[in-house]
Amino acid sequence: MLAIGFTLLLLASIGPQSPIAPIAPGSVQNEAALAAEQQALDARKAGNNDEALAILLQAQKSSPENPRLLYDLGILEDEMHLYQDADATLAHLQKIDPANPSISYAVARVKLDLGQLGPAEENMQAYLKGRPDDASAHYGLGRIYQQGLELEKAKAEFERSIALQPVQTEGYYQLGDIALEQHDYTGAVADFSKTLERNPKHGGALAGTGIAYFRQKQYDKAEGEYRKVLETVSTNKTAKFNLADALIKQSKAEDANKLLAILNVKETETGLRSKAIYNQGVILTQQKKLEESIEAYKETLRLNPGDQEARENLQKALLELKKKNPPKKQEEKKKQEQKQQPKPKISPRDAQQQLKLLEQKEKQVQERLQKNLRTGNAQPKDW
Numbered sequence: 001m002l003a004i005g006f007t008l009l010l011l012a013s014i015g016p017q018s019p020i021a022p023i024a025p026g027s028v029q030n031e032a033a034l035a036a037e038q039q040a041l042d043a044r045k046a047g048n049n050d051e052a053l054a055i056l057l058q059a060q061k062s063s064p065e066n067p068r069l070l071y072d073l074g075i076l077e078d079e080m081h082l083y084q085d086a087d088a089t090l091a092h093l094q095k096i097d098p099a100n101p102s103i104s105y106a107v108a109r110v111k112l113d114l115g116q117l118g119p120a121e122e123n124m125q126a127y128l129k130g131r132p133d134d135a136s137a138h139y140g141l142g143r144i145y146q147q148g149l150e151l152e153k154a155k156a157e158f159e160r161s162i163a164l165q166p167v168q169t170e171g172y173y174q175l176g177d178i179a180l181e182q183h184d185y186t187g188a189v190a191d192f193s194k195t196l197e198r199n200p201k202h203g204g205a206l207a208g209t210g211i212a213y214f215r216q217k218q219y220d221k222a223e224g225e226y227r228k229v230l231e232t233v234s235t236n237k238t239a240k241f242n243l244a245d246a247l248i249k250q251s252k253a254e255d256a257n258k259l260l261a262i263l264n265v266k267e268t269e270t271g272l273r274s275k276a277i278y279n280q281g282v283i284l285t286q287q288k289k290l291e292e293s294i295e296a297y298k299e300t301l302r303l304n305p306g307d308q309e310a311r312e313n314l315q316k317a318l319l320e321l322k323k324k325n326p327p328k329k330q331e332e333k334k335k336q337e338q339k340q341q342p343k344p345k346i347s348p349r350d351a352q353q354q355l356k357l358l359e360q361k362e363k364q365v366q367e368r369l370q371k372n373l374r375t376g377n378a379q380p381k382d383w
Contacts, residue, residue: 033063037072049080067097071106078110086110101127108140117148135165142174151178169198169205176208188212201232207239214242219249237263237272244279253283274303278310285313290321 036059043052056073063069070093077086090107097103104123111120124141131137142157155178162171176191189212195205210225226243229236240259247256256279263276281296297314300307 030063033059033066033069037068040072040076044076049076052076053080065096067093067100070096071103074106074110078106078113081113083110083113087114101130105137105140108144112140112144112147115147117144120144133164135161135168135171138164139168139171139174142171146174146178151181154178167198169195169202172198173202173205173208176205176212180208180212183215185212185216203229203232203236203239206232207242210239210242210246214246214249217249219246222246223250237269241272241276241279244276248279248283253286257283270303274300274307274310277303278307281310281313285317290317290324293317294321 036055040052040055040059043049043055053073053076056069056076060066060069060073070089074086074089074093077083077089087107087110090103090110094100094103094107104126108120108123108127111117111123121141121144124137124144128134128137128141138157138161142154142161145151145154145157155175158171158174158178162168162175165171172191172194176188176195179185179188179191189209192205192209192212195202196209199205206225206229210222210229213219213225214222223243223246226239226246229239230243233239241263244256244259244263247253247259260276260280260283264273264280277296278300281293281300284290284293284296294314294317297310297317300310301314304310
């Protein structure tokens with residue numbers, strides 16, 4: 001029986017949802033800059049971030065040292081995932097006004113997005129010195145610690161954030177995420193439940209609950225949570241993959257294969273597609289369709305040559321197939337090949353030599369027979 005392995009994907013944690021600190025630095029220095037700030041704000045409200053960015057960049061050319069314009073530009077660049085640009089903008093702003101806490105808060109967010117955890121912590125701590133009761137800042141510091149895998153420190157900050165602002169959802173969500181990391185699946189379900197009490201359609205909490213149930217082998221409950229994710233976002237590929245896993249564990253191979261087939265055909269991300277094909281191979285193995293499962297494992301390895309589970313299952317499937325269909329005996333195969341091969345032609349000289357050898361052997365046999373008749377001794381046949 002082949003060893004069966006399943007791959008489970010964890011939905012990416014939702015990033016910090018805390019608001020930007022409310023105190024903006026400096027004051028607008030002229031009416032043109034004020035008008036540009038308002039135009040950019042209106043564009044952002046209308047969902048036109050590209051237009052807002054263009055307005056702020058143009059205004060900055062006229063007022064390159066304007067703190068409010070730089071602040072708004074840095075925040076917008078961060079929200080548009082232009083992290084390097086945001087970092088440069090806010091670094092320039094911080095030189096102009098190094099003691100402003102709002103700038104420290106904004107810089108900390110960008111540094112976190114860039115994965116620069118040391119500067120992120122330093123700036124968030126600087127902000128908290130002046131505003132120790134800001135729930136969003138404690139949440140942000142918790143995310144910094146969480147990304148650095150300092151999970152106990154992260155938990156303490158999330159709990160502090162919740163104590164300051166009990167109605168929030170994200171602090172509970174991150175506590176659930178940490179519980180998953182620490183294999184505390186009961187605690188994870190409890191924290192995710194508190195998130196869902198406040199936001200029943202929170203995709204991360206629904207998916208996290210499903211993962212916690214899956215790891216506790218409560219596959220029917222995991223299935224229910226993944227279906228809720230898809231009810232919220234029907235195109236969520238990771239939820240489809242995880243739902244297929246839960247269905248496989250419940251021996252619902254046909255339903256699982258439909259989901260995996262969609263990911264196999266439509267998925268462009270190599271990692272997810274290779275995992276989907278691998279699990280299709282597992283289903284085919286369970287169904288004793290060895291030839292098809294072998295092809296699935298081969299395709300998995302083409303997409304991801306480092307997949308050790310696929311490599312091991314491929315080898316086991318090949319051995320199973322060999323046992324099922326043993327090859328013909330080598331000797332029989334050789335005999336068959338020999339029959340099919342034409343006899344080699346020999347030269348007249350070689351033929352004459354072989355004839356002389358045969359005559360010599362015949363003479364020796366006749367001499368032994370005559371000798372045996374004379375002595376009366378029986379000898380075994382000389383073949």
